[in-house]
Amino acid sequence: MILIHDLKKTYGSKVAVDIPEYTIAEGEILGLVGNNGAGKTTLFRLMLDLLKADSGNVTINDIDVSRSESWKNFTGAYLDESFLIDYLTPEEYFCFVGKMCGFTKAETEERIEAYSRFMADEIIGQKKYIRNLSAGNRQKVGIISALLSRPAVVILDEPFNFLDPSSQSSLKHLLREYNRETCATILVSSHNLTHTTDISTRIAVLEHGVIIRDIDNTEGTASEELEEYFRRE
Numbered sequence: 001m002i003l004i005h006d007l008k009k010t011y012g013s014k015v016a017v018d019i020p021e022y023t024i025a026e027g028e029i030l031g032l033v034g035n036n037g038a039g040k041t042t043l044f045r046l047m048l049d050l051l052k053a054d055s056g057n058v059t060i061n062d063i064d065v066s067r068s069e070s071w072k073n074f075t076g077a078y079l080d081e082s083f084l085i086d087y088l089t090p091e092e093y094f095c096f097v098g099k100m101c102g103f104t105k106a107e108t109e110e111r112i113e114a115y116s117r118f119m120a121d122e123i124i125g126q127k128k129y130i131r132n133l134s135a136g137n138r139q140k141v142g143i144i145s146a147l148l149s150r151p152a153v154v155i156l157d158e159p160f161n162f163l164d165p166s167s168q169s170s171l172k173h174l175l176r177e178y179n180r181e182t183c184a185t186i187l188v189s190s191h192n193l194t195h196t197t198d199i200s201t202r203i204a205v206l207e208h209g210v211i212i213r214d215i216d217n218t219e220g221t222a223s224e225e226l227e228e229y230f231r232r233e
């Protein structure tokens with residue numbers, strides 16, 4: 001379970017995140033939507049202890065992320081390209097991440113094999129450094145690396161960005177399957193309302209750092225409310 005308590009982050013007079021209380025239950029797929037500058041990335045950075053909050057905290061399975069490192073053992077994330085190492089090939093990078101998780105090269109390769117459809121023969125065996133891959137393929141390397149250890153908590157910032165339509169569809173299938181198989185809690189931000197409603201069990205709408213709507217989508221019924229909300233904007 002993820003618990004956000006009295007979480008505030010401001011930049012000067014600008015409120016980036018202001019969430020008094022919010023709980024994300026185990027096994028939920030939470031879609032985070034909101035217009036540009038709403039605070040989605042800031043919230044994810046606070047959840048991953050990449051930013052210091054002005055006040056409040058985030059706990060993952062009762063661990064305050066800013067006070068302990070142990071949540072990292074069961075959390076996988078990909079926010080942006082700063083998570084990658086440009087001078088490695090994808091194979092080298094996967095092995096590097098695999099080693100941190102205690103996997104042998106063979107174990108890492110076996111885990112990566114499961115994503116071969118998503119990688120579509122454009123990532124493995126290309127003899128290219130990550131810096132020379134297309135933006136979409138770099139995005140895929142980051143997403144696969146986040147899932148490599150099969151973490152119980154997954155945080156992905158705009159994972160559909162840069163992906164072609166087939167890959168967007170594969171990613172939706174992949175995340176739903178992953179959630180079904182592992183009961184992982186998955187947090188995904190996106191500007192694509194269709195993708196968000198397709199995969200999420202619950203959707204949070206963020207505006208000026210505040211969660212202003214919290215919509216149940218277990219029956220896939222959130223799209224009308226979301227369309228209506230963003231039409232009003």
Ligand SMILES: Nc1ncnc2c1ncn2[C@@H]1O[C@H](COP(=O)(O)OP(=O)(O)OP(=O)(O)O)[C@@H](O)[C@H]1O
Nearest residue numbers: 011014015016034035036037038039040041042043
């Ligand atoms: N390092 C920073 N310095 C100053 N202001 C910042 C900084 N990072 C974020 N902000 C501000 O905080 C607010 C939230 O930004 P954030 O990037 O979290 O929004 P977002 O919802 O992820 O936006 P987008 O959909 O455009 O990616 C914005 O007003 C942004 O300008």
